[in-house]
Amino acid sequence: MAQSVDFENLVSSHYGTLYQFALSLTRDEAEACDLTQETFCIWAAKGHQLRDVTKVKTWLFTTLHREFLGSRRRQTRFPHVELEHASAELPAVSPATIYQLDSEQLLEAIGQLDETYRAAIMLFYLQDYSYNEIAEILGIPLGTVKSRLTRGLEKLHHLLTNIQTPPPS
Amino acid sequence: MNRDEARQILLLYRPGTNDADDPEVAAALALAKDDPELSRWLAEHNARQTALREKLRQIPVLAGLKEQIVSEQAAKSKAASRRGAMVSLVAVAAIVISLLALAHFYLAGGSSNGQMANTLDNYKSQMTAASQAGYSMNLVSSDSGKIQAYLAGARAPSDYALPAGMQKTAMAGCAVETWQNSKATMICFRSGKPLPHDQYGDLWLFVVDRTAVKDVTDMSSPQFAKVNGLMTAAWTQGDKLYLLSIQGDENDLKNYL
Numbered sequence: 001m002a003q004s005v006d007f008e009n010l011v012s013s014h015y016g017t018l019y020q021f022a023l024s025l026t027r028d029e030a031e032a033c034d035l036t037q038e039t040f041c042i043w044a045a046k047g048h049q050l051r052d053v054t055k056v057k058t059w060l061f062t063t064l065h066r067e068f069l070g071s072r073r074r075q076t077r078f079p080h081v082e083l084e085h086a087s088a089e090l091p092a093v094s095p096a097t098i099y100q101l102d103s104e105q106l107l108e109a110i111g112q113l114d115e116t117y118r119a120a121i122m123l124f125y126l127q128d129y130s131y132n133e134i135a136e137i138l139g140i141p142l143g144t145v146k147s148r149l150t151r152g153l154e155k156l157h158h159l160l161t162n163i164q165t166p167p168p169s
Numbered sequence: 170m171n172r173d174e175a176r177q178i179l180l181l182y183r184p185g186t187n188d189a190d191d192p193e194v195a196a197a198l199a200l201a202k203d204d205p206e207l208s209r210w211l212a213e214h215n216a217r218q219t220a221l222r223e224k225l226r227q228i229p230v231l232a233g234l235k236e237q238i239v240s241e242q243a244a245k246s247k248a249a250s251r252r253g254a255m256v257s258l259v260a261v262a263a264i265v266i267s268l269l270a271l272a273h274f275y276l277a278g279g280s281s282n283g284q285m286a287n288t289l290d291n292y293k294s295q296m297t298a299a300s301q302a303g304y305s306m307n308l309v310s311s312d313s314g315k316i317q318a319y320l321a322g323a324r325a326p327s328d329y330a331l332p333a334g335m336q337k338t339a340m341a342g343c344a345v346e347t348w349q350n351s352k353a354t355m356i357c358f359r360s361g362k363p364l365p366h367d368q369y370g371d372l373w374l375f376v377v378d379r380t381a382v383k384d385v386t387d388m389s390s391p392q393f394a395k396v397n398g399l400m401t402a403a404w405t406q407g408d409k410l411y412l413l414s415i416q417g418d419e420n421d422l423k424n425y426l
Contacts, residue, residue, distance in 0.1 A: 011238050016230045030312040033231055040238050098220035103228045125222045128186045149181050
């Protein structure tokens with residue numbers, strides 16, 4: 001069924017967010033480009049095996065993340081452990097401060113997060129994926145997704161409070 | 170559920186999504202309606218979530234990426250479908266290239282030992298012809314580090330300096346060409362314009378040791394010339410001779426210098 005998806009339309013619809021996701025994982029433009037391209041190459045070769053055409057987007061994100069892990073496999077392992085709950089009090093970074101950040105500052109902050117948190121947070125914000133979908137893409141239990149998001153957000157907010165933003169003009 | 174528990178649940182709440190369908194989240198939201206302190210906290214938290222979401226979605230995507238993915242895939246599909254006819258195609262291409270090279274040799278005036286005369290004009294002609302004659306890449310990659318490492322391994326010029334205008338242009342790969350008895354580097358770039366399915370790029374940079382081309386003088390400013398239908402700019406920097414070619418005119422080329 002999925003082979004009826006037009007390749008160019010598929011690329012148009014998803015290459016931007018896939019690239020942003022890849023960039024947050026790799027922190028390197030060229031590597032993010034290659035990872036995005038590789039994901040679509042794999043789709044072209046194996047996408048016809050996907051029976052549910054509504055799952056294309058999730059399939060692409062899952063594949064990209066899997067490829068990223070593959071490329072990092074020799075460097076590190078990701079422990080799938082439950083993390084303790086973070087405090088409900090996030091550091092008080094104001095929405096106005098966030099709006100003043102430029103993309104590089106935000107990427108820099110995201111890049112300082114542990115890889116364990118980075119993927120979950122990007123899926124959470126980039127695509128509004130549900131916890132179940134994030135769990136499916138990352139291949140981890142639902143509880144771990146929530147723990148990673150809570151802890152990752154806490155760390156991200158800490159990092160954002162330390163960024164110097166220019167005074168509003 | 171008390172205020173702290175509700176706050177813990179709402180930490181991961183994103184306004185405008187289906188998160189509120191979760192019964193636990195719905196209960197926490199209901200509690201916030203009746204609790205002014207929780208309600209104030211939630212309003213600020215929602216604004217923060219919205220700001221983060223919008224900012225992350227504004228991360229710029231590299232120009233030309235979509236075209237690169239589509240054209241690369243189209244080229245692969247085309248190559249696969251033509252695999253059966255590949256042998257005869259290669260044979261025909263080899264004959265055509267040989268004839269072109271032979272014709273060029275006679276038109277450009279060959280040297281007495283049968284090799285093309287070692288002049289800048291002939292160098293430009295051979296390199297631009299190479300980029301037009303259905304070349305194959307030795308390495309297909311957009312990673313400048315990988316390309317440089319490959320060229321260094323192949324003992325081709327790899328310590329090149331890209332002009333400012335080229336530094337943000339997406340690379341597509343590289344090949345090693347031969348000029349006289351020296352190796353010349355060819356790096357293929359993509360301008361971001363749509364490409365024919367069988368074409369890797371539309372911008373080519375050639376780098377060779379300047380001593381490999383005999384009549385090269387100091388060219389600190391680029392010299393423009395039309396060669397084999399391509400607009401070219403040639404210049405020297407350090408011990409290297411650079412040749413940049415594009416399918417376009419002089420103004421198009423100047424954008425990359």
